[in-house]
Amino acid sequence: MDEQVLRRSEYRSVPWKNGGGTTREVAEGAAWRVSVADVAGDGPFSLFPDTDRVITPVEADGTHAMTLTVQGTPHHVTPLTPFAFPGDAPTDCHLPAGAVRNLNVMTRRGRATARVRIVDVTAAGGAEPVCGTDETLLLMPVTEGLTLAAPDSRDTPLARLDCVRRTGPGTLRLRGEGTAAEIRITTAR
Numbered sequence: 001m002d003e004q005v006l007r008r009s010e011y012r013s014v015p016w017k018n019g020g021g022t023t024r025e026v027a028e029g030a031a032w033r034v035s036v037a038d039v040a041g042d043g044p045f046s047l048f049p050d051t052d053r054v055i056t057p058v059e060a061d062g063t064h065a066m067t068l069t070v071q072g073t074p075h076h077v078t079p080l081t082p083f084a085f086p087g088d089a090p091t092d093c094h095l096p097a098g099a100v101r102n103l104n105v106m107t108r109r110g111r112a113t114a115r116v117r118i119v120d121v122t123a124a125g126g127a128e129p130v131c132g133t134d135e136t137l138l139l140m141p142v143t144e145g146l147t148l149a150a151p152d153s154r155d156t157p158l159a160r161l162d163c164v165r166r167t168g169p170g171t172l173r174l175r176g177e178g179t180a181a182e183i184r185i186t187t188a189r
Contacts, residue, residue: 003172005148005156006163011036017046023104026163027138031111032185034138036161039066039100044092050109051087054116056080056181058142058161059101067094080142080179082116103140103181115184121146127174129182137166138183139174146180149173 011024016037023037036058045068057065060079068075069092070085077083085091087106105114121127126149131137139148140163147155148164155175158164166172174180 002167003170004165005158006165008036008159008161008163017048018044020044020046026140027136027165029112029136029185029187031108031187032114032136033106034163034183035104035106037102037104039093039095039102041099042092042094044090047090048087048106052084052107052109052114053087054082054084054105054114056082056103056116056118057100058103058140058181060097062097064096065100067096068092069094080118082118103142103183105183105185107185110188112185112187114186117182118142119180119182121174121176121178121180123175123177126176127180127182128171130171131166131169131184132186133169134186134189135168136185136187137172138181138185139164139172140181140183141174141178142181143178145178146174146176149175 023035026034057079065079066077071089107114141158146158
């Protein structure tokens, strides 16, 4: 079993490629990276050649977190709704309601793919996503109130934006009541 709890307080902060802000690195592999970025104002996104991105606003005011204009086409991105786009496409950001905190997943095109979905965890059922053989599974609480369930009943409390990472076959179990981002990275063979 390859399972690791990553604490938000320990994420490394690095400057954006375009110098417009900082991001906190959550986890990475040979062909992918997961981070949490604070977007304070309007402006262009950095270009990442041969990269695909999935961005999910995890903290934002209002029902319309941001407008991303990708290659001239505007897309209204709402809170807790993953939005996939090519990282090498010219992309401008407009924040109609102010600053946004985003979960950002980047994969090298042809080497890895990512799927992001938001899951509601209930006290009655919890959440038990299964990780496949060629996958890395990450679960990130976007609300308080969740724990990582352990077989010996010694659950690990998770703070908001902490992350649990699992590589290879197995199940991650979340208990409590709240919402989490489920990130699946599949690496090409």
